[in-house]
Amino acid sequence: MRNALKEDPERTVRAVAQMGYQCVEFYSPYYDWSEVQAKQMRKLLDDLGIRCYSTHNNETFLTHEAIGRTRDLNGILGCKYVVLAHADPKPGPDGWKAVADELNEAANKFEPDGFRVGYHNHKPEFVSADGQRPMDILAKNSKASVALQLDVGTCLEAGSDPVAWIKANPGRIKSIHCKDWSPDSGKGYTVLFGEGVADWKNIFAAAEAGGGVEYYLVEQEGSRYPELETAQKCLATFRATTSKG
Secondary structure (H helix, E strand, O other): OOOHHHHHHHHHHHHHHOOOOOEEEEEEHHOOHHHHHHHHHHHHHHHHHHHHEEEOOOHHOOOOOOHHHHHHHHHHHOOOOEEEOOOOOOOHHHHHHHHHHHHHHHHHHHHOOOOOEEEEOHHHHHEOOEEOHHHHHHHOOOOOOOOOEEEEEHHOOOOOOOHHHHHHOOOOOOOEEEEOOOOOOOOOOOOOOOOOOOOHHHHHHHHHHOOOEEEEEOOOOOOOOOHHHHHHHHHHHHHHHOOOO
């Protein structure tokens, strides 16, 4: 929904709420909203009965200089989780340990105000380097309170097992990006939810049995349909798969 959100945030949120989505996650451009814009969005969310449990954030949003604004905007929006959307550390285990330190430091600053910090994986975090996967380094070296937001599609593309990852990190998979993936040529992430190789039944079972999941987010990278139609089709399949909503 990135293009639609850029064009008209309020109309886009209203559209997905009317489809039946129960929560949204705003990505980094939210940081450019004024306090008035953030309050208008919060009012719309409340009026529609939809929640924003988390935001996706650049590393700069967690720095000492920016953390106050990040905290204020997330507070206005009613968020619980401030998720680091991406990291670009120095190569090797020490680089990823530094990212874990960054997450721990941010958690120490946000938690007294009732927020939790999280990390969103991409493919490289699940690709072994020097005999270790970066995600294992992050999980081992970050506080247990740091949420590990699982992007299923990128985990699969890296050749990792999302069910095994969830079971290996009980209580830390607070949210899941429900993005499918196909190894077929020309498909990749463009397949809709339920059309790829993800074993959603067992992923959801593991997440709810001990993973600690609190909410799911549908993510789509590319589609053969327009954005709003894509969102609607994915939600219909999600509901059929989980019997939720």
